[in-house]
Amino acid sequence: MRQGGLHRRDTREVNLREVVQAIFYILSTGCQWRALPSEFPPYSTVQGYFYAWRDTGRWLRIVTMLVRRARQELGRKAKPTAGVIDSQTASTTQAGGPRGFDPGKRLYGRKRHIVIDTNGLLLAVQVHPANIQDVHGAVPLLEHLRDSFPRLQHVFADRIYRGKQLLNALSHCGPWTIEIVERPLGVKGFQLLPRRWVVERTFAWFGRCRRLSRDFEGSAATEVAWLLAAHIRLLTRRLARH
Template sequence: MSIEYPSSLSDDQWRLLRRLIPPAKLRGRKRIDRRQIVDAILYWCRTGCQWRLLPDCFPNWNTVYGVYRAWRIDGTWQRIHDRLREKVRRKEGRKPTPTAAIIDSQSIRSAEGGELRGYDAAKRITGRKRHILVDTLGLVMVVVVHSADLQDYEGAHLVLENIRQKFRRLRVIFADSIYGRADLPEFLKQWYRVILQTVKRPVEAEGFVVLPKRWIVERTFAWLGKFRRLSKDYERLTQNSETVIRIAMIQFMLNRLEK
């Protein structure tokens, strides 16, 4: 029995995605339709249900989770995410990698305990921080999930340590004023040849103000908020937390490519 949900892949999306996933093993048990497995993972991410509560129309939850975990460990989710980001950028008339980016973090409550939890005194939240670097289209370039008690300018080092290898064209990063502390701009300029430009809130402004460039990363957090699995941090491992964000963006980018 096959039931289509709003999160299910269309035929065009599946044709695009199946080229990016590892081929199924020829030996062993009877092969299960990979499309059904991917649909189950997207359903899990969109609805926020537990693995054991996947509807019966999907393959056994243990099989679905096994594929999800294997693809996390071997880097498949990361590769799919990066390839789709490049495709979206090309569709928008951009180069595959950007020259400008925006960085920010989001403190989120942790529901399951697990590793790397802390208290963010500014937000009064016990949990973790989702630290992301996005391009000017709002597409995620790098995501790192760490303890909420880590300051933004400290967590930025975890986000930016690999940009030299993956994003050689990157020249400027826009950020909140807190990223200007602890000599972070000087460090980036010396070791990464990247300018960190802080976007400050106008002194005379009152209430909500749309700040140049910084609104782009806030919009990305709003996109992620549409996925119920991301309403809190339900994962025990931060690697799983990062993978859920990539899966959410994969579904978002597939929808964008189909338009």
């Protein structure tokens, strides 16, 4: 039905709940903005909210609030004192933006660098070209983490972060303890490592969203926003069950 040449949906006040549901639909299905079904608000409206919340940092603030609440539901203190760090290389499309070649994974794209708590909840995330080594990419990530969680000083990591290079680069922002979780000697094939499996599970949670199957975004900031939205989707479902 039309009123004054416009669809009725275009004249009503935007329902933010429907906007969030539309964003989660794109996240889950991996469809393009223009392919958003008609039962949601216009795709340009949804897209505008998504990028506005990216630019104002609202996605990160929502994740931080929900993580604290989820930790309290688990009987933990709101602010963690230990975390786990790791990265995942995702191949990029021709959309453009900064990218690089990861010789270890033999992929051309970007790295999703994250720090989680010991329950697998996201504390900090950064996306950078894949040719940047994990030790160098971890410095701004942990610097930002110290601003958000000043009590967090102990970090579990794999062998790529070993040595004094990372600790020396972080010496200006207080004490850190980097505990390297080593693979047992003589073990071949897949091995479930203490603490390390938690961060792999978090990456697996991201893998449930088809939008994150590859890096489709033109900028690293947009990729970060989708990662945060994916974690919000997970946290809201968990908290709703409680």
